[in-house]
Amino acid sequence: MITIKRCDLSSLADLQQISRQTFQETFAPFNSPENLAEYLNQAFNEAKLSAELQNQDSQFYFIYYQEEIAGYLKVNFDQAQTEDFSADNMELQRIYIQQKFQHLGLGQKLFDKALSIAKENHKQAIWLGVWSHNEKALNFYNKQGFVELTQHQFKIGEKIQIDKIMIKNIC
Numbered sequence: 001m002i003t004i005k006r007c008d009l010s011s012l013a014d015l016q017q018i019s020r021q022t023f024q025e026t027f028a029p030f031n032s033p034e035n036l037a038e039y040l041n042q043a044f045n046e047a048k049l050s051a052e053l054q055n056q057d058s059q060f061y062f063i064y065y066q067e068e069i070a071g072y073l074k075v076n077f078d079q080a081q082t083e084d085f086s087a088d089n090m091e092l093q094r095i096y097i098q099q100k101f102q103h104l105g106l107g108q109k110l111f112d113k114a115l116s117i118a119k120e121n122h123k124q125a126i127w128l129g130v131w132s133h134n135e136k137a138l139n140f141y142n143k144q145g146f147v148e149l150t151q152h153q154f155k156i157g158e159k160i161q162i163d164k165i166m167i168k169n170i171c
Contacts, residue, residue, distance in 0.1 A: 001067070002106065004113050007060035009053050012046065015060060018069055019044040022096035027156065030133070035157025055080050061113060063097070063106050071097035073110040075117055083152065083165065088124040090117070111144060115170065124171045129154065129163035141166055 007015055020040050028036055042048075052058050057080035061073040076082065076091040085091065095110045118126050129152060130137045146166035154163045 001064075002109060003064045004061050004073075004109065005064070007053060007062055007072070009050065011060070011062065012050055012053060014062070014069055015053070015072065016044055016046060016049055018062070018072055018098070019049065019094075019096070022071060022098055025099045026096070026134075027131075031156050031159060035159050038157040039155075052080075057081075058093075059117065061110070063110055065101050065104060065106060070101035070104075070106055071095070071110065073114055075114055077121065077123075082129070083127070085127055089167075090114075090121065090123040090126050092126050092128040107140060111140075118170055125167050125169045127165060127167040129165050132162045132164050138164070141168075144168060 023040060023044070024036065031039075052074075053060060057077040059075050062069050063071050063073070072094065073092075074094040076093050078087050081089070081091040082093065083091070092111075092114045095107055095114070097106050097110075114126065126146075127149070128141065128146070130141060131154065132138075132151070146168045148164050149167045150165045151162050152165055154161045
């Protein structure tokens with residue numbers, strides 16, 4: 001059974017654990033242990049995640065597979081967006097699925113949830129940033145109808161990487 005549930009402050013410990021685990025599973029092979037540790041401590045510390053959970057312009061959702069948290073979704077509106085996009089757009093900041101739950105269609109279910117949220121909130125487009133070397137994610141987002149708009153730098157520890165900024169119109 002697959003379910004999706006919105007997170008709240010009581011989800012903090014689980015959110016921190018799944019955030020750190022999925023990020024590490026995805027990006028550890030491409031970063032030094034020091035850079036990865038610095039990023040994990042900066043991006044997924046308790047204070048930062050708590051503030052994000054309490055931000056009215058951000059929403060987190062867990063996806064459960066057979067009652068176990070398999071991954072999560074984060075979307076941002078208005079001032080919570082990490083780039084300067086208009087209020088007519090929604091940022092899909094994260095879709096992360098644990099490796100052991102990949103290839104079960106869970107990423108698609110989270111994307112469909114994000115699309116539904118955007119439509120419910122009358123957004124004209126969804127945008128996201130994805131690492132330029134993450135072929136798996138790039139293929140997924142291309143399949144969903146996203147197109148590259150621009151690029152930006154993304155820092156993991158001391159390492160600067162390039163993210164593709166992609167957008168999908170939904171009107």
